[in-house]
Amino acid sequence: MTRTREVRRYRIVDGKMDEFIDAFQRLVVPVRRKIGFEVEAAWCNRESGVFTWISAIDGSIEDYEALDRTYKKARAEYRQKVDEDTTHLHAEYPVTYFVDEEVQLPPDVDVEL
Structure with a gap:
């Protein structure tokens, strides 16, 4: 079976990394998992202000x-219900897909979630 991974990198607004991580863990991860994604990894580099995460499916x-x-x-429905959004906390980098490849953590990882 083919496994597809998506890597997303965000530049986080200065001073907002902790708020972003909290929102990511509360608003993104549970909904992703409920839909059928696996969140394989997430990490940040506080010095550069970059948050990276990988989600995957078999397909x-x-x-x-x-x-x-x-x-x-x-x-969108969930965030409307809880009246919370995270888009003001980051700017998104381009998305990268990897099919049937392992993704390695970079050497600049500060905090692995």
């Missing part, structure tokens, strides 16, 4: 993107 990139659309709808 193709097309399967991943279809599940991601389902996730985005569920996330």
